[in-house]
Amino acid sequence: MENVVIGVDLGGTTTTLGAVTRSGEIRWRQTFDTRSAADFPAYIRQLSREIEAGRDQMGGEVVGIGVGAPAGNNRYGTVQAANLNWGGRVNFVEALSQHYDIPVSLDNDANATALGEMLFGAARSFRHFVLITLGTGLGSGIVVNGEVVSGSDGLAGEMGHICVDIDGRDCACGRKGCLETYVSANGLKRTVFHFLSQRTAPSVLREYSYNALTARQISEAATAGDPVALEAFDYTGRVLGLKLADAVAHTSPEAIILFGGLAGAGQLLMEPTARYLKQYMLFLYNPDIPLLPSALPHSDAAVLGAAALAWQKVEKTAHSLT
């Protein structure tokens, strides 16, 4: 009987959980509606019931629980649940620990994904790397000496909000020119609209309204050779490459890993990012630092990341007891 941990992906609408072995095999999966519970204690009770109901199918003892949550804080074990009626910030780790006498660990989803890559994915051979998640926004997890950097308050690794241009694009954070306003699905769209304004080249993208245009359509246009779409990807890779060169000057990682939907654009983004990263890298560092796509199966990545949090905690706890 191989032990498992429970990985919990706490989403605003759906909670997904799975029982995961140390080698990353998912033995059991379950989902439920995050909003079906009346309040936070009810949610924790439901989560526990789901775990108990699955016990027989897990094929091993549950030795830990890991939780990945959008505004999860590893330092305090808390979740800031803005879209749920949980009354603001809740201490998830404390609440779960009242139900389970096993290690419980929690972090934000980008940090969980970073650990997932380290245990099960593209970073298995690395102890120092940077993970970038590309979706509507840009998230990041910075790993040093095999540990996610949490900083003084659990809030380290917010590379989506490093500054590209202090007089640049409005950001949801209230400032201007943050990296995620350039490098993300939404940033890519903004870049397309910029180049539609600058260039006279014909482009299929001139047919779309701002609200209608998606990253997928931009990818398809680029693949078909659309000059505006291609320039938008090149620009996105330039901005990302430059900021990754700066990130290297902070923590000198062995590799950089790109995760997420925009990264799913594949070589359209990877090629210019790698090219500009090499161009902008300080001479001290390896100019051919590996820039790798995620190696986690996309649909299971969040559960695997959460499970990785649990496995790391389980192994640390075991180590400190010996």
Add this chain to the structure above:
Amino acid sequence: MENVVIGVDLGGTTTTLGAVTRSGEIRWRQTFDTRSAADFPAYIRQLSREIEAGRDQMGGEVVGIGVGAPAGNNRYGTVQAANLNWGGRVNFVEALSQHYDIPVSLDNDANATALGEMLFGAARSFRHFVLITLGTGLGSGIVVNGEVVSGSDGLAGEMGHICVDIDGRDCACGRKGCLETYVSANGLKRTVFHFLSQRTAPSVLREYSYNALTARQISEAATAGDPVALEAFDYTGRVLGLKLADAVAHTSPEAIILFGGLAGAGQLLMEPTARYLKQYMLFLYNPDIPLLPSALPHSDAAVLGAAALAWQKVEKTAHSLT
């Protein structure tokens, strides 16, 4: 008899060493000409002779040796001695370890200073901080969980070469717009010359050639109310504040410490840096993060930093033996 470590500040012209207690008291000091040895083995022999000659005055057993060197690499124990006839890169830790059966540790001077601040200076209460050294250039040491971040190759923490403006000022590294071309004694002078070109305001700084102008003269002019000098400090603080806000988004430190000659300009630089740092900080973080001047006595800082490297290694070694 209180134990001591030997802190060695390996400079291009002068080597300074001292015997330092765990509380930072310097019991004995010595200097010699780094270039007087014919080669690297001769240098190591001379260093050992100096240490032996001082034994009686150290008032305690020597339990470790730490070395701070401009291009020292903590990961490999090496020094890249460009200005010495040591035949390129030498393994300093290995060579010293053949003479001494005690822990030997080595790092670059900015990282050594960071540890010096943590053990003896302004960072005594911090486990997560960023140290910036301001001199002719800009150096940095990033501390996470009480350890200097070395990265995959010992080369982490080169914040002097993060990018301010990719089309900006020529940098000695061969690229353009690196932070140290703006924020350093030399960067301040370049900024003065920029504003002399932009403004029509009278300024005493219009009397100086580029080669004649020093940071001290700019400080004196600013203190006397010179508008160009004041604008240059404000601009320098703006650039530094912005990049420190980005550094916070990487590792979320408890504090930032400024060390060095330009920081000696005191409030002229600290005030605008703190103001812009607060303005540019992502809302998640403490906008009033402490921005502190070094608390190491300037003339002893390098020896204390090197001694801090030794003490950290000594304590880790002791911990791993128990």
